[in-house]
Amino acid sequence: MDYINLDYKPKKSELIAEYLVKPAPHVTIDFAVSQIAAESSIGTWTTIQTMKPRIAKELSPHVFSIKRKTNNRFLIRIAYPIALFEKGNAPQLLSALAGNIFGMKILKELRLEQFIFPKEYLKGFKGPLYGIQGVRAITKVKERPLLGTIVKPKVGLDPIEHAQVAGEAWAGGLDIVKDDENLTSMSFNDFKRRVKKTFEKRDMIENLTNEKKIYLPNVTAETFEMLRRVEYVKSLGGEYVMIDVLTAGFGALQTLRDNSNGLAIHAHRAMHAALTRNPGHGISMLALAQLLRLIGVDQLHIGTAIGKMQGPKKEVKTIFNEIELPAYVSNEMVQDWGNIKPVMAVCSGGLHPLLMPQLLKIFGKDAIFQFGGGCHGHPNGTRAGARALRQALDAALNNIPLKKAAEERPELRQAFEKWG
Amino acid sequence: MDYINLDYKPKKSELIAEYLVKPAPHVTIDFAVSQIAAESSIGTWTTIQTMKPRIAKELSPHVFSIKRKTNNRFLIRIAYPIALFEKGNAPQLLSALAGNIFGMKILKELRLEQFIFPKEYLKGFKGPLYGIQGVRAITKVKERPLLGTIVKPKVGLDPIEHAQVAGEAWAGGLDIVKDDENLTSMSFNDFKRRVKKTFEKRDMIENLTNEKKIYLPNVTAETFEMLRRVEYVKSLGGEYVMIDVLTAGFGALQTLRDNSNGLAIHAHRAMHAALTRNPGHGISMLALAQLLRLIGVDQLHIGTAIGKMQGPKKEVKTIFNEIELPAYVSNEMVQDWGNIKPVMAVCSGGLHPLLMPQLLKIFGKDAIFQFGGGCHGHPNGTRAGARALRQALDAALNNIPLKKAAEERPELRQAFEKWG
Numbered sequence: 001m002d003y004i005n006l007d008y009k010p011k012k013s014e015l016i017a018e019y020l021v022k023p024a025p026h027v028t029i030d031f032a033v034s035q036i037a038a039e040s041s042i043g044t045w046t047t048i049q050t051m052k053p054r055i056a057k058e059l060s061p062h063v064f065s066i067k068r069k070t071n072n073r074f075l076i077r078i079a080y081p082i083a084l085f086e087k088g089n090a091p092q093l094l095s096a097l098a099g100n101i102f103g104m105k106i107l108k109e110l111r112l113e114q115f116i117f118p119k120e121y122l123k124g125f126k127g128p129l130y131g132i133q134g135v136r137a138i139t140k141v142k143e144r145p146l147l148g149t150i151v152k153p154k155v156g157l158d159p160i161e162h163a164q165v166a167g168e169a170w171a172g173g174l175d176i177v178k179d180d181e182n183l184t185s186m187s188f189n190d191f192k193r194r195v196k197k198t199f200e201k202r203d204m205i206e207n208l209t210n211e212k213k214i215y216l217p218n219v220t221a222e223t224f225e226m227l228r229r230v231e232y233v234k235s236l237g238g239e240y241v242m243i244d245v246l247t248a249g250f251g252a253l254q255t256l257r258d259n260s261n262g263l264a265i266h267a268h269r270a271m272h273a274a275l276t277r278n279p280g281h282g283i284s285m286l287a288l289a290q291l292l293r294l295i296g297v298d299q300l301h302i303g304t305a306i307g308k309m310q311g312p313k314k315e316v317k318t319i320f321n322e323i324e325l326p327a328y329v330s331n332e333m334v335q336d337w338g339n340i341k342p343v344m345a346v347c348s349g350g351l352h353p354l355l356m357p358q359l360l361k362i363f364g365k366d367a368i369f370q371f372g373g374g375c376h377g378h379p380n381g382t383r384a385g386a387r388a389l390r391q392a393l394d395a396a397l398n399n400i401p402l403k404k405a406a407e408e409r410p411e412l413r414q415a416f417e418k419w420g
Numbered sequence: 421m422d423y424i425n426l427d428y429k430p431k432k433s434e435l436i437a438e439y440l441v442k443p444a445p446h447v448t449i450d451f452a453v454s455q456i457a458a459e460s461s462i463g464t465w466t467t468i469q470t471m472k473p474r475i476a477k478e479l480s481p482h483v484f485s486i487k488r489k490t491n492n493r494f495l496i497r498i499a500y501p502i503a504l505f506e507k508g509n510a511p512q513l514l515s516a517l518a519g520n521i522f523g524m525k526i527l528k529e530l531r532l533e534q535f536i537f538p539k540e541y542l543k544g545f546k547g548p549l550y551g552i553q554g555v556r557a558i559t560k561v562k563e564r565p566l567l568g569t570i571v572k573p574k575v576g577l578d579p580i581e582h583a584q585v586a587g588e589a590w591a592g593g594l595d596i597v598k599d600d601e602n603l604t605s606m607s608f609n610d611f612k613r614r615v616k617k618t619f620e621k622r623d624m625i626e627n628l629t630n631e632k633k634i635y636l637p638n639v640t641a642e643t644f645e646m647l648r649r650v651e652y653v654k655s656l657g658g659e660y661v662m663i664d665v666l667t668a669g670f671g672a673l674q675t676l677r678d679n680s681n682g683l684a685i686h687a688h689r690a691m692h693a694a695l696t697r698n699p700g701h702g703i704s705m706l707a708l709a710q711l712l713r714l715i716g717v718d719q720l721h722i723g724t725a726i727g728k729m730q731g732p733k734k735e736v737k738t739i740f741n742e743i744e745l746p747a748y749v750s751n752e753m754v755q756d757w758g759n760i761k762p763v764m765a766v767c768s769g770g771l772h773p774l775l776m777p778q779l780l781k782i783f784g785k786d787a788i789f790q791f792g793g794g795c796h797g798h799p800n801g802t803r804a805g806a807r808a809l810r811q812a813l814d815a816a817l818n819n820i821p822l823k824k825a826a827e828e829r830p831e832l833r834q835a836f837e838k839w840g
Contacts, residue, residue, distance in 0.1 A: 046793035049801040055576030094667035095690040096602035103693030156475030182516035222674035223643040247514035249669005254642035273523030373466035381469040
């Protein structure tokens with residue numbers, strides 16, 4: 001069967017997937033894309049006796065666009081009848097459109113670039129419970145980006161030390177303190193003890209500063225254990241949990257979204273770059289971000305466009321727009337998110353105070369800027385690091401050059417000594 | 421901090437990870453591996469004031485081996501103190517050892533090749549409930565490989581047609597019938613109706629043939645929905661469920677292992693090749709297979725070494741040995757699996773009857789050979805395809821050339837006409 005029809009106009013009810021395809025040597029692009037369309041829907045590698053005309057008619061996908069790129073790569077688009085997908089089942093979507101096709105010998109490389117979800121498919125999912133507006137309401141910060149830190153070292157502190165570092169960061173002026181992605185419940189730092197001590201500290205600092213302070217405890221674990229941790233956080237008056245969405249996986253994430261008991265979800269993307277980094281093979285961060293908005297995380301790490309982690313600026317901006325806007329046009333295709341709320345973007349990884357003006361310029365105010373080493377690495381420690389960050393943000397918001405602002409602000413001045 | 425010590429002898433209690441590293445241009449391998457060791461454990465990109473000497477002493481990993489390979493790649497080994505990992509939390513292991521490090525700018529490429537799990541870490545996990553011996557007991561087949569098929573077309577049949585195709589395959593002589601990876605609960609094929617009809621057919625064919633017949637219903641979904649499907653399968657007298665382990669994810673898989681109510685778990689690996697295919701970047705199938713054995717699937721797709729899917733023979737054999745042997749030496753490192761049972765290997769993808777002698781030669785008897793198109797693509801349909809497969813297996817087990825066996829077996833002869 002040949003699934004190519006370049007005159008085909010996708011129906012509004014169809015789900016579209018865009019792939020970058022590099023056929024194996026001596027394989028035509030036509031054969032390659034037909035096999036991709038088949039393997040991701042109703043077909044297999046050989047003709048079969050059990051195929052019915054009805055199925056071929058009703059469920060065949062259509063390859064409706066093939067664009068030649070450099071390096072023998074082709075950007076292709078396939079429209080899939082919506083019946084090929086179970087409503088509200090994210091793993092099933094991936095098993096179809098990001099499954100066996102990555103391993104086909106007739107391909108040299110394959111990358112899933114993006115989805116366009118039709119309205120009917122969106123309805124199967126909840127999207128974010130809070131989204132950007134909800135996050136603003138919880139944090140009581142309306143007019144500026146949120147500032148956060150990750151307790152460092154990543155692991156090793158005991159619960160009291162952990163709470164202490166968090167308290168210093170809050171006291172210095174940060175809004176959010178987050179566990180690191182590899183810190184769950186350890187022999188030296190039990191989840192319950194850590195969370196209890198850290199919320200005690202939060203309450204204390206909120207009283208001192210009269211500012212709302214947020215703690216993001218990492219609940220990443222087997223699903224039931226994760227939900228027990230959610231309940232514990234809830235019982236202590238937490239507003240949020242964080243989860244490593246890719247290592248916990250989409251099944252567990254959907255369960256968390258359905259059972260978060262009113263807690264907002266902060267999504268860390270540890271492991272994404274194993275999938276997303278190769279420009280020719282794997283799954284783009286854009287496609288993952290679309291799926292995560294659909295399922296419904298409230299905050300999502302999208303990269304920094306600057307700093308220690310890979311991710312070109314244009315790509316990061318595209319992801320930012322896709323998760324924050326009500327509708328987004330990428331490569332002439334429109335994703336209308338309908339009732340699915342926007343997700344607050346999180347920039348994290350290798351950031352320090354001196355990068356604040358750039359961050360503000362790139363991402364604007366609807367973002368969370370997180371500083372790990374860039375806070376605790378301050379020569380005078382965590383509280384001074386947090387102060388330097390607030391000073392840098394205030395200056396950047398008022399268009400005052402940081403160098404100038406630093407003249408009268410010792411913490412920011414010291415940040416220049418370390419990172420300038 | 422420098423984490424390299426090539427004289428270091430890893431302790432028996434430590435967890436070892438092996439990576440293939442390609443530093444970015446102008447970055448030394450020493451700097452690259454130290455940053456990998458740091459980011460996957462206690463470190464960050466800059467010096468911090470919150471680090472304690474106790475933590476550096478007790479939790480520092482050691483890079484104890486660096487081997488130069490071609491193309492500016494290095495095979496490195498890192499020994500991690502076991503306290504860095506939460507017992508029994510598979511997502512946490514990945515968040516640490518397969519997390520942020522894939523995105524570091526100082527690396528051009530990074531691939532996680534394998535783990536060595538110490539005894540203490542193994543104890544946190546259950547491993548397979550049944551394993552190879554248990555699968556033999558359930559299926560009542562002791563002396564030969566198991567033969568299976570996937571109902572085709574992948575999706576599109578209604579529950580009655582689905583059961584019909586399954587019945588034909590069982591009647592023709594196959595042991596196992598499996599749902600395809602993208603078939604869950606669809607508008608045209610409801611999970612409950614399909615499973616009910618297919619088990620009715622199974623009971624009928626078991627009575628007719630006096631052979632044990634196995635059905636693997638695909639329960640891949642959000643965790644709670646998955647567990648509801650497990651209970652439904654159990655209530656109808658099923659022995660197995662199948663799950664797409666990577667698209668459902670490790671959190672949900674652990675939950676399934678803990679709550680399978682006595683059902684065996686068949687693991688499909690859809691999406692693995694997005695991670696595993698690039699020889700320089702991502703996560704090897706070997707490492708994924710190790711983690712899946714640890715968590716405890718009973719059957720796992722490992723590739724075919726022949727057929728439509730990519731995967732060189734040597735690599736597939738290594739994975740086979742790692743999941744089936746009580747202990748395995750790969751690259752001079754020994755993984756002793758202790759009480760963790762072996763997993764039955766499944767070969768699936770582009771196989772047909774004429775490949776049977778090769779399959780038997782490569783994998784031996786402790787394997788499941790699955791034929792989708794290679795069964796239903798038979799010119800005379802599914803039952804004839806199943807017969808041809810049993811005929812091919814019987815001939816291969818008795819060292820009779822298939823050509824010769826086909827002389828007196830019309831179904832096998834017809835298979836030659838199509839695939840010869």
